[in-house]
Amino acid sequence: MSHLIFTKNFHQQVRGKLQPGSKCIITYDPLRLIPLTTNYLHGDSAFPITAHVKFDSAEEPLDLLLYSEIGITNAPVIREDGLGSMLTATFTIPEDSKEFTVWFSLRDPAGALKYDSNYGQNFHYRFPREDIKVLKASITSDPKQPQAELEFQLQADAQINSVSIHFRQTNKQKITGTIDLNLEKAAKMNLWTSGIVKVPFGAVIAYEIAYHAGGKEFKLNNNGDYFIMPKQ
8 A cells, every 4th residue: 555645835745565467546635726715614515625646558638537535614624735735546457558647637616726746747657666676775984994885786677767865864974965976788688787885884874766767757765765885
């Protein structure tokens, strides 16, 4: 089960394991499309908001009417972070899908149609756990040396055309950096490597993987918590 969250402050979050064949929940703050000054009751069917989900494996989008699990209320909890009163819908990701896009529309009582679509680009999702396989993510230290060594080796889907590691040191100097990986060989699953990257001795390193496919950036980052590299 995965969870797409669209917050009032226009952030998008992914929780859980996004993968083909699994169920996915959308929660959406209606105040992204409906101003607070509007005479709107949370969950009011006079302000229908529809989520449109377009899979690469389907010609037509899936249209999902969002609803309020708490019914209609004139006292919603308003929060910026997605923990307030939200609208929701659930769908199943097809087994043969590699990516999908999402956008939202509102038909207000006056008949006007409004969109929340990332300025017409829509919100794009792939399946990082299907796209990327980490073969090696290591940090080695020698007490006799002032620096430790990071090294990464990944396999990636052939559609991916760039891979980077964003890392940060969580102790002492708290350095940050980006490592652009090199494509070593072309195959069904391409091999990407970092070579040796120097960091301070004793560094505790957290990292995420960023990659591009079809001109869009996607991330594998442990649901936003980053991955911690075990010291060797």
